[in-house]
Amino acid sequence: VRVVESGGGLVQAGGSLRLSCAASGFTNNRYYMAWFRQAPGKGREGVAAIDSDGDTRYADSVKGRFTISRDNAQNTAYLQMDSLKPEDTGMYYCAAETEGRVVPILTLIEPDFGSWGQGTQVTVSS
Numbered sequence: 814v815r816v817v818e819s820g821g822g823l824v825q826a827g828g829s830l831r832l833s834c835a836a837s838g839f840t841n842n843r844y845y846m847a848w849f850r851q852a853p854g855k856g857r858e859g860v861a862a863i864d865s866d867g868d869t870r871y872a873d874s875v876k877g878r879f880t881i882s883r884d885n886a887q888n889t890a891y892l893q894m895d896s897l898k899p900e901d902t903g904m905y906y907c908a909a910e911t912e913g914r915v916v917p918i919l920t921l922i923e924p925d926f927g928s929w930g931q932g933t934q935v936t937v938s939s
Contacts, residue, residue, distance in 0.1 A: 814836065814837070814838035814839060814909060814927075814928040815836070815837045815838050815928070816834060816835070816836050816907050816908065816909050816928050816929060816930040817834070817835045817907075817930055817931075818832060818833065818834050818905065818906065818907045818930040818931070818932060818933040819832070819833045819834075819835075819933060820832040820833050820933060821905060821933030821934045821935045822934075822935070822936070823936045823937075823938065824897055824935075824936070824937055824938070825937070825938050826897060826898055826899055826937055826938065826939050827896060827897065828897050828937070829893070829894060829895045829896075829897065830894045830897065830935060831891060831892070831893050831894070832848065832891065832892040832894070832905055832907075832933060832935075833889055833890070833891055834846060834848070834889060834890045834891070834892075834907030834909075834930065835887075835888060835889050836888045836889070836890070836907075836909045836928070837888060838928075839888070839909070839911065842865050842885040842888070843865050843911065843912045843913075844865065844909050844910060844911050844912055845862060845863070845864050845865075845909065845910050845911075845912055845919055845925075845926070846862065846863055846881075846883055846890040846907065846908070846909050847859060847860075847861065847862035847863070847881075847907070847908045847909070847921060847926060848860040848861050848862070848881065848890075848892045848905055848906070848907055848908075849905070849906045849908060849921075849923060850901075850903040850904065850905045850906070850935070851903050851904050851906070851932075852900075852902060852903040853902075853903070855903075857906065857923055858872065858921075859872055859920075859921025859922065859923065860872050860875055860879065860892070860905070860921070861875065861879055861880075861881035861892060861921075862881065862919050862920065862921050863881045863882065863883050863890060863919070864912060864919045865883075865885060865912060867882075867883070868919060869881055869919075870919050870920070870921055872921060874900075875894075875901075878894065878895050878896045878897075879892060879893065879894050879895070880892070880893040880895075881893075890907065892905070894935070897935075897937045898937060899937045899938065899939045900937075901935065901937050902935060902936050902937050903934075903935060904932040904933070904934055904935075905932060905933050905934075905935050906929055906930055906931075906932045907929070907930040908923075908926035908927075908928060908929050908930070909926065909927075909928045910925060910926045910927050910928065914927075915927065
């Protein structure tokens, strides 16, 4: 399984960015996809996740500002980030896992995902 992120960059506070995550190597579309982020000097935290039916889960810190979606035909997930704040700055990682292989429900827990991308940097200036 391979996961590749794209779309990071530098944006002013209040601006928007859209991240993309392409997954390959799964035998079907029944896999979770999620975004995690890691700010400098901090641990990695879950941001948003989506399953193959479109059910989603968000961290409280991004609810109402970020939207996760996916295109099963393209094996791609997206993270639309609006109203960005300086505290959203960090390396954003995409993760994927076969549904039900580790846990039976969608989570934002790092150990529940086994395939990870290299990350894309998001920097929000004040």
